[in-house]
Amino acid sequence: MDKHIKAPITNEDARLLKAGDYVYITGTIYTARDAAHLRMQETLKRGEPLPIEMNNTIIYYMGPSPAREGRPIGSAGPTTASRMDKYTPQLLDLGLKGMIGKGRRSDAVKDAIVRNGAVYFAAIGGAGALLSKSIVASEVVAYDDLGTEAIRKLEVENFPVIVVIDAEGNDLYEMAVESLS
Amino acid sequence: MRTIDVNEITKNIKEMCIEANHYLTPDMDMVLKEAVTTEKSALGKQILNQLQDNLKIAGEDMIPICQDTGMAVIFMEIGQEVHFTGGSLEEAINEGVRQGYVDGYLRKSVVKDPLIRENTKDNTPAVIHYEMTAGDTVRITVAPKGFGSENMSRVFMLKPADGIEGVKNAILTAVKDAGPNACPPMVVGVGIGGTFEKCALMAKKALTRPVDVHSDIPYVRELEEELLDKINHTGIGPGGLGGTTTALAVNILTYPTHIAGLPVAVNICCHVNRHVVRKL
Numbered sequence A: 001m002d003k004h005i006k007a008p009i010t011n012e013d014a015r016l017l018k019a020g021d022y023v024y025i026t027g028t029i030y031t032a033r034d035a036a037h038l039r040m041q042e043t044l045k046r047g048e049p050l051p052i053e054m055n056n057t058i059i060y061y062m063g064p065s066p067a068r069e070g071r072p073i074g075s076a077g078p079t080t081a082s083r084m085d086k087y088t089p090q091l092l093d094l095g096l097k098g099m100i101g102k103g104r105r106s107d108a109v110k111d112a113i114v115r116n117g118a119v120y121f122a123a124i125g126g127a128g129a130l131l132s133k134s135i136v137a138s139e140v141v142a143y144d145d146l147g148t149e150a151i152r153k154l155e156v157e158n159f160p161v162i163v164v165i166d167a168e169g170n171d172l173y174e175m176a177v178e179s180l181s
Numbered sequence B: 001m002r003t004i005d006v007n008e009i010t011k012n013i014k015e016m017c018i019e020a021n022h023y024l025t026p027d028m029d030m031v032l033k034e035a036v037t038t039e040k041s042a043l044g045k046q047i048l049n050q051l052q053d054n055l056k057i058a059g060e061d062m063i064p065i066c067q068d069t070g071m072a073v074i075f076m077e078i079g080q081e082v083h084f085t086g087g088s089l090e091e092a093i094n095e096g097v098r099q100g101y102v103d104g105y106l107r108k109s110v111v112k113d114p115l116i117r118e119n120t121k122d123n124t125p126a127v128i129h130y131e132m133t134a135g136d137t138v139r140i141t142v143a144p145k146g147f148g149s150e151n152m153s154r155v156f157m158l159k160p161a162d163g164i165e166g167v168k169n170a171i172l173t174a175v176k177d178a179g180p181n182a183c184p185p186m187v188v189g190v191g192i193g194g195t196f197e198k199c200a201l202m203a204k205k206a207l208t209r210p211v212d213v214h215s216d217i218p219y220v221r222e223l224e225e226e227l228l229d230k231i232n233h234t235g236i237g238p239g240g241l242g243g244t245t246t247a248l249a250v251n252i253l254t255y256p257t258h259i260a261g262l263p264v265a266v267n268i269c270c271h272v273n274r275h276v277v278r279k280l
Helices: A011-016 A035-043 A088-093 A108-117 A128-132 A144-149 A171-181 B006-022 B026-038 B042-061 B089-103 B160-182 B196-206 B220-232
Strands: A002-007 A022-031 A058-062 A100-102 A119-122 A136-143 A149-167 B001-006 B071-078 B082-084 B125-132 B138-145 B156-157 B186-194 B247-257 B262-269 B276-279
Touching: A022 A100, A022 A108, A022 B138, A022 B160, A035 A144, A088 A108, A088 A171, A088 B089, A108 A119, A108 A149, A119 B089, A128 B042, A136 A144, A136 B220, A149 A171, B001 B006, B006 B082, B026 B247, B042 B262, B071 B089, B082 B262, B125 B196, B156 B160, B156 B196, B160 B186, B160 B262, B220 B247
Parallel strands: A002 A022, A022 A058, A058 A100, A100 A119, B001 B082, B071 B125, B186 B247
Antiparallel strands: A022 A149, A119 A149, A136 A149, B071 B138, B138 B276, B156 B262, B186 B262
16 A cells, blocks of 8 residues: 655554555655664763654665765665664664664564554665655765765655564565465 | 786776666666566566666666665686786776776775774775686676675585585575565575685676576576576565565586585675676
């Protein structure tokens, strides 16, 4: 089923989405991948505030290629989400409500998704040129020294994703293989 | 004896890095177009169509096909009658990678040390494989490799008693474990035989063989076809979201091995299987 949602995502929207839904996201999301997650974890360990608001935020696991002149961003597809599994439950417990990536998540992440009424989306892996067309603005807001791994604030319009793990813990990857194998 | 200035190598490698990241080779283009017509899942078909749109945008707007523009893997097949002048060949290759990634707006994804992890900011060094051949030509293959799929690759040191069934199981295990993480539809590069490192290198090299070319060893060709069929019955499908197009090709290379061993390497590649070849 096709759905349109705003980002940041409301608690209600997050709970209404179901595994298999095709969703278009419009609004503000943030990028963070391996190195940014490690830094956020270290920040929390020191008891300091995170560089971005976590409540109802959607994080996109993505490190773009450089933008050509006059463009907001370069190629911008999802990276493998499981590398962030180690850090994700803590962020979900702090209010993170949505994640966009690709590939399977750990049981600990699934539990934290259910516990917090969150949602895990997949964007199409390897379609970075196409996906870049739904990003209208990009600004580095933290960890500039990390280059492509810096945290970016993105303005997206009808950014296309598919719900893989919903707030009830349904997992589209498992459902897909079971129904077609 | 033929003399080649290493600046010629730099220039070609720069161009090849940019070309490989914006345009797929005709073999990959063809097999991806075919998949749109054969895919049985509606969502799978939709994703394959979006991959077509993605390729069109990449070429027309010069946006890399995938944001992971890879670590540059370069095969240098050098005729033994070639003499290089003008400096170090290895430095010239890395200079080509540097220029290609910096001037071509490609992502810099290489860290200086595997544990200290500071970005080199120009995507160097490349991973370079040299091979000596007969004659006086140089054949360069530039194959930027993304790590979503690289991370799902495996080496299995099987026993001779495991036989061909063991080999099939190893390949299917690697593909199923890779699943949605490796950006299917995948291309599966396989090396069978040799030693630990030889089979891994063959698996990588197998990915650079055009996907419409089969092994010329009859039983290996059969194995390629059988495994492709089995993989496409796993249900993983495009994006791992279900379907009948899980792999586009299985390319296998073999080599003699030791009486005690049966090494098998499986190098998984996503649908952005980049491999540009030039002969100088």
